[in-house]
Amino acid sequence: VKVRGVVDDQLYEDLEEILIKNDCGTEMAERIITSLRKEVKEDRITDPEVVQIYLVDIMQNILFKDIPDESDFFQPPALQPYVIAFVGVNGTGKTTTIGKVANRFAQSGKKVLIVAGDTFRAAAIDQVAIWAERAGVHIMRSEPERDPASVIYDGVASAVAKKYDIVLIDTAGRQHTKERLMKELQKIDRVIKKACPEAPHETILVVDSTTGQNAISQAKHFDEAIKLTGLALTKFDGTAKGGIIFNIKQNLEIPVRLLGVGEQIEDIENFHTVRFVKAFFT
Amino acid sequence: SLSERLDSIFRNLKGSGYLTEQNIKDSIREIRLALLEADVNFKIVKNFIAEVEKRAIGAEVMKSLSPGQQIVKIVHEQLIALMDTEGFEMKVYNNKLTKIMMVGLQGSGKTTACAKLAAMYRKKGIKPMMVACDVYRPAAIEQLKVLGRQIDIPVVTEDTKDVVTIAESALKQAYSAFTNLLIFDTAGRLHIDADMMDEVARLKTHVKPDYIFFVADSMTGQDAVTVASEFYKKLEFDAVILTKMDGDARGGAALSIKAVTGRPLAYVGTGEKIPDLEVFYADRMASRILG
Numbered sequence: 039v040k041v042r043g044v045v046d047d048q049l050y051e052d053l054e055e056i057l058i059k060n061d062c063g064t065e066m067a068e069r070i071i072t073s074l075r076k077e078v079k080e081d082r083i084t085d086p087e088v089v090q091i092y093l094v095d096i097m098q099n100i101l102f103k104d105i106p107d108e109s110d111f112f113q114p115p116a117l118q119p120y121v122i123a124f125v126g127v128n129g130t131g132k133t134t135t136i137g138k139v140a141n142r143f144a145q146s147g148k149k150v151l152i153v154a155g156d157t158f159r160a161a162a163i164d165q166v167a168i169w170a171e172r173a174g175v176h177i178m179r180s181e182p183e184r185d186p187a188s189v190i191y192d193g194v195a196s197a198v199a200k201k202y203d204i205v206l207i208d209t210a211g212r213q214h215t216k217e218r219l220m221k222e223l224q225k226i227d228r229v230i231k232k233a234c235p236e237a238p239h240e241t242i243l244v245v246d247s248t249t250g251q252n253a254i255s256q257a258k259h260f261d262e263a264i265k266l267t268g269l270a271l272t273k274f275d276g277t278a279k280g281g282i283i284f285n286i287k288q289n290l291e292i293p294v295r296l297l298g299v300g301e302q303i304e305d306i307e308n309f310h311t312v313r314f315v316k317a318f319f320t
Numbered sequence: 321s322l323s324e325r326l327d328s329i330f331r332n333l334k335g336s337g338y339l340t341e342q343n344i345k346d347s348i349r350e351i352r353l354a355l356l357e358a359d360v361n362f363k364i365v366k367n368f369i370a371e372v373e374k375r376a377i378g379a380e381v382m383k384s385l386s387p388g389q390q391i392v393k394i395v396h397e398q399l400i401a402l403m404d405t406e407g408f409e410m411k412v413y414n415n416k417l418t419k420i421m422m423v424g425l426q427g428s429g430k431t432t433a434c435a436k437l438a439a440m441y442r443k444k445g446i447k448p449m450m451v452a453c454d455v456y457r458p459a460a461i462e463q464l465k466v467l468g469r470q471i472d473i474p475v476v477t478e479d480t481k482d483v484v485t486i487a488e489s490a491l492k493q494a495y496s497a498f499t500n501l502l503i504f505d506t507a508g509r510l511h512i513d514a515d516m517m518d519e520v521a522r523l524k525t526h527v528k529p530d531y532i533f534f535v536a537d538s539m540t541g542q543d544a545v546t547v548a549s550e551f552y553k554k555l556e557f558d559a560v561i562l563t564k565m566d567g568d569a570r571g572g573a574a575l576s577i578k579a580v581t582g583r584p585l586a587y588v589g590t591g592e593k594i595p596d597l598e599v600f601y602a603d604r605m606a607s608r609i610l611g
């Protein structure tokens with residue numbers, strides 16, 4: 039990052055501005071810059087390039103804290119089945135992410151079942167069925183308007199009986215402020231447990247990279263309704279930098295597991311802290 | 321809320337009847353925080369605050385208001401002024417064809433907005449038709465057809481990957497069916513995807529729409545300015561539809577988009593169902609942004 043040649047208040051203002059414009063939010067930006075000032079003072083740093091190295095370090099540590107080694111999402115424990123539910127607000131990329139993830143698992147030889155748990159939105163079942171076909175995996179589907187909890191129960195129960203390796207559950211987009219829809223999500227969580235007591239093994243909140251501070255409210259409410267195990271940050275191939283993940287990690291301890299980087303089936307990656315923080319400043 | 325936070329700053333202040341420069345300096349930080357937390361773009365916030373300062377210095381504090389409330393009133397009024405729709409109203413007639421196009425990023429709510437707008441205008445006695453020009457997303461065409469069936473409005477589809485071919489067919493069908501509102505749904509696309517931006521520019525050239533709506537998600541953060549200005553540079557869209565306002569996003573993107581493109585915010589999406597589309601009101605948006 040091109041910044042001034044001296045460590046002064048203006049440098050810290052410029053760095054704080056970068057954090058703000060990348061959606062870190064004011065609370066996180068202030069916290070990070072305060073830590074930075076403290077460490078720079080303690081170590082008597084006078085080179086602004088080194089200040090930036092310290093900043094990168096602070097931000098990486100926020101993401102690394104309590105999870106020093108990033109596990110490969112596509113090498114989960116060998117449970118039969120390993121159940122992953124995808125939840126989130128409308129239009130964030132849940133269904134597309136499931137298609138990509140299914141493909142990745144299938145390529146590594148896993149027996150995958152997609153459960154078409156969005157029975158509400160127009161052509162939602164058709165959409166996820168096309169992804170299942172592209173990924174070469176099976177799908178559990180119903181007619182539209184059927185209770186999503188019953189399709190999801192059938193899907194997980196069938197996966198247990200037929201010894202699938204991976205179950206990917208698609209759910210309808212929903213606003214976290216709608217109590218009825220969040221209650222529906224809790225019912226879905228309960229029926230998954232009925233079919234498979236240890237499941238869901240992962241509950242992934244799918245968040246659009248372009249989202250601003252509302253992502254925090256989303257994470258908080260979804261985590262309160264059903265325990266989240268991670269985030270999938272989608273549409274990272276745009277120009278948004280996804281700075282909201284720092285607040286979500288710091289305050290809710292929810293890590294990013296997946297990065298969506300396009301609309302094609304291959305466009306999914308494991309989240310990589312060092313790469314992400316580097317990209318943040320380019 | 322902002323007014324509570326400002327009141328706590330002014331708690332020990334003896335009212336002077338006028339806002340002093342110090343009153344305003346003390347409030348600036350709180351106003352800036354409130355707007356950034358609401359996702360207003362940081363550059364827009366800078367300009368906005370400079371304007372507030374000009375207007376606030378020496379302003380008379382009304383007897384019924386505390387200095388904090390007075391400052392909030394100035395901020396509120398300025399937000400309203402900036403987001404004023406200037407009476408934008410889509411002109412649709414019973415005896416000619418009005419063509420509109422929906423554009424925007426992936427997942428913003430374009431397809432749903434097509435159906436909502438079609439249903440809204442059919443209630444006004446207009447004869448709408450929708451056109452499925454998203455040839456990429458799995459089941460996108462089916463999605464528009466399902467919505468069309470739900471509201472009993474015809475949907476034009478063609479078995480081709482060329483959106484201009486679909487558009488030509490739609491125009492023919494619209495004229496022969498005496499349609500008076502033709503609504504083009506397009507694929508979600510990135511502002512930095514040159515080929516996709518060229519596609520929608522080509523579609524505009526062939527269709528010559530009367531209105532292009534930029535459909536934006538109300539939860540968009542700082543990136544709203546970059547996205548909106550790129551779409552505006554390429555298409556000079558006419559108005560904005562802000563979706564998913566039934567959530568709790570503060571919606572600062574609304575101010576950012578208006579500030580950087582000058583185009584009016586026309587409609588607001590307030591839910592997933594067909595009736596969930598309302599006319600935009602600047603005063604409601606201003607209150608929401610201020611939390």
Ligand SMILES: Nc1nc2c(ncn2[C@@H]2O[C@H](COP(=O)(O)OP(=O)(O)OP(=O)(O)O)[C@@H](O)[C@H]2O)c(=O)[nH]1
Nearest residue numbers: 128129130131132133134211273298299300426427
């Ligand atoms: N550029 C880009 N687009 C994406 C990405 N992930 C998803 N999309 C697009 O985002 C749009 C919405 O994706 P969906 O998978 O339908 O999103 P969803 O969360 O399932 O939506 P609902 O079920 O309606 O809530 C589609 O146009 C996708 O192609 C990504 O990583 N990059």
Ligand SMILES: Nc1nc2c(ncn2[C@@H]2O[C@H](COP(=O)(O)OP(=O)(O)OP(=O)(O)O)[C@@H](O)[C@H]2O)c(=O)[nH]1
Nearest residue numbers: 128129426427428429430431432508564589590591
């Ligand atoms: N809660 C809520 N959901 C909405 C609103 N408008 C659209 N949606 C939902 O948002 C999701 C995406 O809507 P679409 O109409 O498919 O979005 P799109 O822009 O056409 O998506 P792409 O074609 O993939 O770019 C769907 O789940 C819609 O039901 C709204 O105002 N409120």
Ligand SMILES: [Mg+2]
Nearest residue numbers: 132133156162
């Ligand atoms: Mg979906």
Ligand SMILES: [Mg+2]
Nearest residue numbers: 430431454460
């Ligand atoms: Mg669409």
